[in-house]
Amino acid sequence: MDYEEFSAQIKKICNIDLSNYKEKQMKRRIDSLKKRNGHDNYESYLKQLIHSKEHLREFLNYITINVSEFFRNPAQWEVLEKEIIPELISGKSTLKIWSSACSTGEEPYSLAMMLDKMNLLNRAVIIASDIDKEAIEDAKEGIYTPKQVANVPKQMLDTYFTKEGNNYVIKDKIKKSVDFKIINLLNDPFPSKCDLILCRNVMIYFTEEAKEKLYKKFYDALSDDGIFFVGSTEQIIMPQKYGFTSRRHFFYQKIIAGKTNN
Ligand SMILES: C[S@@+](CC[C@H](N)C(=O)[O-])C[C@H]1O[C@@H](n2cnc3c(N)ncnc32)[C@H](O)[C@@H]1O
Known part of the structure; x- marks a missing residue:
């Protein structure tokens, strides 16, 4: 064989x-x-x-490869908090956000904590998915070791986690704000009308053909002007080819044909 x-x-x-x-x-x-x-x-x-x-x-x-971190690549989370989210929410009552390869939950919980800090958690719907059923089970439990929470700012750690023995458990308010699902990016239908999609540190494992298909599927899954946030080694070469314009490093915006984005 x-x-x-x-x-x-x-x-x-x-x-x-x-x-x-x-x-x-x-x-x-x-x-x-x-x-x-x-x-x-x-x-x-x-x-x-x-x-x-x-x-x-x-x-x-x-x-x-389930490796993940809270606030992975902090400089990009800073851009998300200071620029992208405020722009996305202006003129909208709610935001639909999808963390599309969420592993054991660090990424969607980082989003939820950040949005809560910005007083926006009650205006956000967060979907988080992964192909890996067990990773999703762990994410739903929300129990992390000290090493796993090393990137979480102290104030957030105190506000959003409870210490149980040696571990840190994410509080219910944050846990309940994330809707976890199993989605195989390569086979399954995508959620629709998302204002923000995160697909970070998984595309690197895919072939060029698979990536091309996925960029198109992500484009379709975004709302008008929606933002696609990728991992730090996953910049899109020629984003225009897929209907995106580069907003900041690692953030791409959906362009609607016939509409100008300034
Ligand atoms: C390295 S982790 C990235 C986690 C998180 N996005 C981050 O950046 O920290 C990659 C994740 O992609 C998931 N994955 C791999 N192939 C996938 C597929 N076809 N569909 C959905 N998720 C997939 C893995 O199960 C894993 O949890």
Whole structure:
């Protein structure tokens, strides 16, 4: 069995199409995990994945790469707070925001805390999704280690978390403001009319073809003038090609044909 056949079987088992992910990088990750589990061929590793939920879980965790942080790349969150959100909310009663690869919740909870600090949380609808069911379960629980909350400003930590033993638990007010869902970006329908979409640190794993499709889907999912916020290594080359204009580094605005944006 070669990598292609292994990928086809994985698609059948867990509906993840590995061909949308950069092959060299993905293959290297899978090969190293396969070896770590004592297999020198795809066939026997696949058998183990089929028969052991635990190993399948490990495999999915490993390939989806759940690493996240609160306020990841703080300078960009500063732009979001000081410029993007105030502009988006002006003239609107509510904001619809989608954190589209939210992992274990750090990103949507950062949004909710920031909006609460700005007195805007009651005017926001926050949807947060990921392909990874277990990451979403963890996100819903909202329990974080001291290392995970290292980026959270002290005042926010005191206001929005309760200390339980060694861990920090996100308070209900923030937790309840986020609607968590499972969405596979590559297969599933997207929410519509979003004023702000975050898709950060996941596109880097996708092939160019998959990225192109996704930029179009994200464009369609945005409201007029909506903003698309990407990760710090994921700038869009030629945003105009997909109907976006660059507002600030890592922030793209949807352009409506025939309408000028100043
Ligand atoms: C590195 S984390 C990024 C988390 C967060 N956005 C951030 O920047 O800190 C990448 C996330 O993308 C998710 N992911 C990978 N493939 C996906 C797909 N096809 N659809 C939705 N989420 C996906 C993974 O499960 C993982 O939680």
